[in-house]
Amino acid sequence: MLGLQLSLALLSACCLFAAAFAHPQHGLKIHLSTADGLLNSSTTGRILVLFAPAGVDPLEDVDVATTPNYFYGQNVYDFDTGDTVTLTGGSRKRTSYGVWGYPNASLDDLPAGDYTVQAFLNQYEDVTRSDGSQVSLRFPCGDGQKSVAGPGSLVTLATNVTVSGDFQTIELTFEAVVPEDPLEGTEIGGCSQGNYPDTEILKRVKIRSEVLSKFWNRDMYVGANILLPFGYDANDTSKRYPVIYSQDHWTGGDPSFAGYYDADLIQQWASGIIPSTNGGEGRETPKLILVTLRHEAPYYDDSYAVNTANLGPYGDAINDELIPIIDKMFNTIAKPYARIQEGGSTGGWESAASVIFRPDLFGACFSSYPDSLDFHRHQDIPLYDAQNAYTRPNGSKIYSVRGDVDGVLTNLVTVEQENHWELTYGTSSRSGNQWDVWNAVFGAQGLNGYPLETWDKVSGEIYPEAVEYWKPMDLSNYITSHWDASTKNLGEILKNRIFISVGTWDDYFLNEGVAEFQKRVSEKGGPDWANVTYLEGQPHGGLYQNREIWNYLFFLESWITDHAPDGKTPLSENVTRPAARGNLWGDVIARGGRQAALARQAPPKLQSKPGWQGRSVVEGSVGRWDPGVQLEAQWIVQLAVVGRKRGYKEETRKSGVVKGRL
Numbered sequence: 001m002l003g004l005q006l007s008l009a010l011l012s013a014c015c016l017f018a019a020a021f022a023h024p025q026h027g028l029k030i031h032l033s034t035a036d037g038l039l040n041s042s043t044t045g046r047i048l049v050l051f052a053p054a055g056v057d058p059l060e061d062v063d064v065a066t067t068p069n070y071f072y073g074q075n076v077y078d079f080d081t082g083d084t085v086t087l088t089g090g091s092r093k094r095t096s097y098g099v100w101g102y103p104n105a106s107l108d109d110l111p112a113g114d115y116t117v118q119a120f121l122n123q124y125e126d127v128t129r130s131d132g133s134q135v136s137l138r139f140p141c142g143d144g145q146k147s148v149a150g151p152g153s154l155v156t157l158a159t160n161v162t163v164s165g166d167f168q169t170i171e172l173t174f175e176a177v178v179p180e181d182p183l184e185g186t187e188i189g190g191c192s193q194g195n196y197p198d199t200e201i202l203k204r205v206k207i208r209s210e211v212l213s214k215f216w217n218r219d220m221y222v223g224a225n226i227l228l229p230f231g232y233d234a235n236d237t238s239k240r241y242p243v244i245y246s247q248d249h250w251t252g253g254d255p256s257f258a259g260y261y262d263a264d265l266i267q268q269w270a271s272g273i274i275p276s277t278n279g280g281e282g283r284e285t286p287k288l289i290l291v292t293l294r295h296e297a298p299y300y301d302d303s304y305a306v307n308t309a310n311l312g313p314y315g316d317a318i319n320d321e322l323i324p325i326i327d328k329m330f331n332t333i334a335k336p337y338a339r340i341q342e343g344g345s346t347g348g349w350e351s352a353a354s355v356i357f358r359p360d361l362f363g364a365c366f367s368s369y370p371d372s373l374d375f376h377r378h379q380d381i382p383l384y385d386a387q388n389a390y391t392r393p394n395g396s397k398i399y400s401v402r403g404d405v406d407g408v409l410t411n412l413v414t415v416e417q418e419n420h421w422e423l424t425y426g427t428s429s430r431s432g433n434q435w436d437v438w439n440a441v442f443g444a445q446g447l448n449g450y451p452l453e454t455w456d457k458v459s460g461e462i463y464p465e466a467v468e469y470w471k472p473m474d475l476s477n478y479i480t481s482h483w484d485a486s487t488k489n490l491g492e493i494l495k496n497r498i499f500i501s502v503g504t505w506d507d508y509f510l511n512e513g514v515a516e517f518q519k520r521v522s523e524k525g526g527p528d529w530a531n532v533t534y535l536e537g538q539p540h541g542g543l544y545q546n547r548e549i550w551n552y553l554f555f556l557e558s559w560i561t562d563h564a565p566d567g568k569t570p571l572s573e574n575v576t577r578p579a580a581r582g583n584l585w586g587d588v589i590a591r592g593g594r595q596a597a598l599a600r601q602a603p604p605k606l607q608s609k610p611g612w613q614g615r616s617v618v619e620g621s622v623g624r625w626d627p628g629v630q631l632e633a634q635w636i637v638q639l640a641v642v643g644r645k646r647g648y649k650e651e652t653r654k655s656g657v658v659k660g661r662l
């Protein structure tokens, strides 16, 4: 007889959702429908129901650290006039289809009491990207990707309800669409060619990006706010100016330039004179063009200014489409030594990455308290070594925010809280918030078309295979693995061009990633290869090295003067060669896009091998799946017996099918 033995190697079956959650079934239900005539067609998106203390505007405080509110999210698919969506319960298991809330996952845990409740439906758009991925996402429209109540969202009236703690149904109806916020400017952002009005010194540029529109199969725009120096004369093309590119979150049309300027400083900039503080003569303002960029994106309020498999070729859109137009429209010095990248936090990472990936375009970066430059510390998570992003091996929680509360240095918010809070706003990294956009920017695309998350959003379990995809965006890893002349020669090319400043009490532990970066580039290039300033005890915020604005701009101007062709230390053309470019779109999409996701998969395989005493042994493997996919292997056996005899017709008889679990 035939021996049959199945030995399946379960590759990534695991134990994520082992914990069972028993809730007191208090039976609160929310029914949501939509007023007749509101919807143009059926819609897909995320419903958010916000409960605030009675009389408080539910939108007033939805921040993770301070919220006194309860809010609940649920995805809806093809929601149409006449449909009713029911929100009830909520669990760790069904976050894609069921309720997930914050601070409590389940509606059953909403304490009885008087609330003002309001619901929103964040509408998604179905798109097919040029690599074939189909995704449903919110494309922001001049609002900087609001997580809730952005323009275009459906909204109910704010309604007072008493939650009884017993069986109860709350009926809510979407009555209106949130309009564009006139305070945010009538038109900018991702949805049309409109723009803010120009003033004499503040100019607006916006382009339809060819590369982004092609990738997303819809019109995509990027823009810039351009502050011209005193004395600028558009007609005098012989007088040209260096450009400071300030990277930041969504600035909209804010003329305060990343918050550097209040009205007084703008006034001084316009007048060309910085008044003296001691009654002496004033000083002339620096002769620089200051640029902030507008690149709100799916997944976040800005794109991180690089090419990524999940957001698209934003690096190319900004650097190869928008900047050449700025150089054409304004009297810039279109040379790397005269283009500085600077910024803090998100902008710290973006400015550093822009120089590291485009040393052919920019001269130097002055990057303050940047998002993690080295994922040995992603905030305070030792990403390459840890097994869980929320909890250390000894059981203590990993914090995301620390602060100074009444003079006491304290840890405030955990990574787990922030991630659970984000998951309420959106599944599959679609919250429009920080941890999600890091997945989108640093990582690959999953087989589901959304970012391949590096850890399970509910449990915090880290998937090393997904972390591996982040390595090209680990900037010290990128630099040190392209260090020599045999690669991109970045050891020579980037030397003396990276300036970083960070406080040792950064609110988000970002000093940790700077220290890891510094350690790794120093091992190769010596302690001064990158110029890092640690500001003792300083928190997150401020300009580079805590400089005052005018001092900072003169300081940047002096770097440019020194590195000009006639300066003390000209920036040599051999360090601005195009060959040193990195983050090439072709590489990014090949490694992290749809084709890579497909290539990562393999079906289960069975193989029969000769075994003991003429028997066969069947061996199987579960195939290849994306990290984190829960596998449940089942064998299905059927015995087929072929009978042959001289004079007989060959005949195959089959047994029934027997199934079993492994």
Ligand SMILES: *[C@@H]1O[C@H](CO)[C@@H](O)[C@H](O)[C@H]1NC(C)=O
Pocket: 038, 039, 040, 152, 154, 177
């Ligand atoms: C229906 O389409 C109009 C015109 O494009 C738009 O202003 C409105 O917001 C849409 N309604 C919904 C519910 O999306």
Ligand SMILES: *[C@@H]1O[C@H](CO)[C@@H](O)[C@H](O)[C@H]1NC(C)=O
Pocket: 054, 055, 116, 160
């Ligand atoms: C809702 O409750 C608050 C607090 O009790 C009250 O001030 C407010 O007038 C109520 N709103 C409505 C519409 O009843």
Ligand SMILES: *[C@@H]1O[C@H](CO)[C@@H](O)[C@H](O)[C@H]1NC(C)=O
Pocket: 103, 104, 109
């Ligand atoms: C709901 O969340 C809050 C804040 O984390 C917590 O204190 C409370 O115990 C939770 N309630 C239940 C029933 O789990």
Ligand SMILES: *[C@@H]1O[C@H](CO)[C@@H](O)[C@H](O)[C@H]1NC(C)=O
Pocket: 233, 234, 235
């Ligand atoms: C620049 O030239 C244009 C066209 O010749 C003219 O209309 C404009 O007034 C000039 N601007 C300045 C500031 O001289």
Ligand SMILES: *[C@@H]1O[C@H](CO)[C@@H](O)[C@H](O)[C@H]1NC(C)=O
Pocket: 392, 394, 395, 396
């Ligand atoms: C757990 O480990 C962390 C990091 O090593 C340490 O800072 C913390 O004090 C430890 N906590 C406990 C309760 O042992």
Ligand SMILES: *[C@@H]1O[C@H](CO)[C@@H](O)[C@H](O)[C@H]1NC(C)=O
Pocket: 489, 492, 493, 572, 574, 575
């Ligand atoms: C670039 O040129 C300078 C001066 O000519 C030289 O010192 C340096 O080694 C060169 N660097 C590279 C990367 O070729």
Ligand SMILES: *[C@@H]1O[C@H](CO)[C@@H](O)[C@H](O)[C@H]1NC(C)=O
Pocket: 499, 528, 531, 532, 545
């Ligand atoms: C680092 O940069 C600062 C300016 O921010 C400069 O004063 C200092 O000399 C630089 N250090 C080195 C070692 O180049």
